[in-house]
């Protein structure tokens with residue numbers, strides 16, 4: 202590996218829920234000294250704000266009209282990623298079932314995507330040492346010129362088992378159905394749906410341990426850096 206003078210690298214990691222994007226991205230960024238951005242947390246944060254402020258989630262016009270109001274700040278240290286809305290730390294409340302069940306509707310609104318995409322591009326261009334950005338449309342829309350694009354997949358069964366392992370006592374079948382419903386909504390929306398970029402490397406994590414996925418992505422980043 203090269204020494205500390207490695208050039209900044211931009212890595213886009215996309216894929217559906219439970220494929221390992223967050224865990225992999227954080228670990229890869231920490232290992233390689235890069236910043237880390239969880240774009241799902243930003244969509245969850247704006248959804249939390251809409252719910253908290255009584256915006257009707259079934260009314261895309263109301264969501265569009267409010268999209269510019271919340272101030273959303275993401276901390277990009279992979280050892281301590283943070284998400285703050287209007288000065289409030291929302292790391293815990295954005296993970297509730299209520300937010301999870303509403304986030305696809307909010308994130309489908311074009312004005313929301315425009316707002317959050319702008320924020321993401323500004324964070325990525327300000328990350329001097331390079332960054333790992335994870336989400337659904339990073340390789341296709343947010344950072345189409347990323348140095349490396351990864352698309353993680355896994356079977357619905359593996360993803361549901363991982364997710365229900367986190368949500369203690371959650372029923373695997375109900376979790377699986379909820380994941381499939383959210384993937385379908387995220388994949389079928391008109392504005393920058395969940396999709397694999399044509400030049401992304403697909404990694405099926407179903408039979409891999411998290412450590413193996415991290416090693417695979419670190420190797421791909423190092424190969425890219427070496428070829429630069």
Ligand SMILES: Nc1ncnc2c1ncn2[C@@H]1O[C@H](COP(=O)(O)OP(=O)(O)O)[C@@H](O)[C@H]1O
Nearest residue numbers: 218219220221222223224363367406409410411
């Ligand atoms: N390859 C893997 N094998 C087993 N568990 C995994 C693997 N990758 C991630 N996990 C676990 O699955 C859960 C969901 O992973 P996460 O990184 O949050 O996925 P995503 O960001 O794609 O939704 C976490 O508890 C994580 O530790």
Ligand SMILES: Nc1ccn([C@@H]2O[C@H](COP(=O)(O)OP(=O)(O)O)[C@@H](O)[C@H]2O)c(=O)n1
Nearest residue numbers: 218219240241242244304305308336337338
């Ligand atoms: N780049 C992104 C990231 C997330 N999202 C939306 O935000 C939701 C939550 O993303 P997340 O990464 O926190 O999802 P999980 O990994 O927690 O399942 C997704 O289901 C999408 O609706 C998006 O539209 N675009």
